[in-house]
Amino acid sequence: MKIATQRPWITPAVIGSFTLLSVTGMLMFFHLDSGLNKLAHEWLSWIFVIVVVMHILLNNMAFKRYFKTVAGKAVIFGFVAVLGLSFLRLGGGDSKPPFVAPVQMMAAAPLSAVAQLAKLDVSEVTARLAAKGIAAQNPAQSVKDLVGSDLGAQMRALAAIAEAPAR
Incomplete structure (x- = not known):
């Protein structure tokens, strides 16, 4: 060519x-x-x-x-x-996007607290997670307990809780 x-x-x-x-x-x-x-x-x-x-x-x-x-x-x-x-870090420390801290905080909270924030019953929270292949055993577990420390997995699990189910 x-x-x-x-x-x-x-x-x-x-x-x-x-x-x-x-x-x-x-x-x-x-x-x-x-x-x-x-x-x-x-x-x-x-x-x-x-x-x-x-x-x-x-x-x-x-x-x-x-x-x-x-x-x-x-x-x-x-x-x-x-x-x-552009490769320099200013302000010291690990500069993460502003959404990371609240996501990590919610992911570390017990499912019962996440249910309360989402204005759902714990059973609905566990059902929404189960629909995404995430099996919760009890409401004291956190999303982090269920999916690990991967931020993306935590966000997907929390999104599954927040999304209204298809009707």
Whole structure:
């Protein structure tokens, strides 16, 4: 495959994938993402990377020129520096998303307390968990006791409790 023959679709693919990533990224930034926005942003970014590499190969001479000018070098270095700084942890400690602490607190509470928060009978809580394949033995157990310390598993179990059953 000769890269020059791919010109008719490479630049439009860069434009389209850039649009997709920009819009989904801004939606995620403002916590307005829904549906498959986050999944599309994370997985389709690979398409963007691939078509950008192809675009660079297609426009190799122009690309190299940016490394010869002061302005080009400064802009590229600036973004590389920001990338490097993005790996730093500020504020010390383990910076977790703000939802983690309340989820862990609820997951550690006895099922009887979770039932009270959900305004359900304990039997309904255990039934909803059982429908998801999680068997509770008694109301003193916690979600953490049942699914372990994996945050994702805890969130799925708590969501199973919170979701209204299909009628």
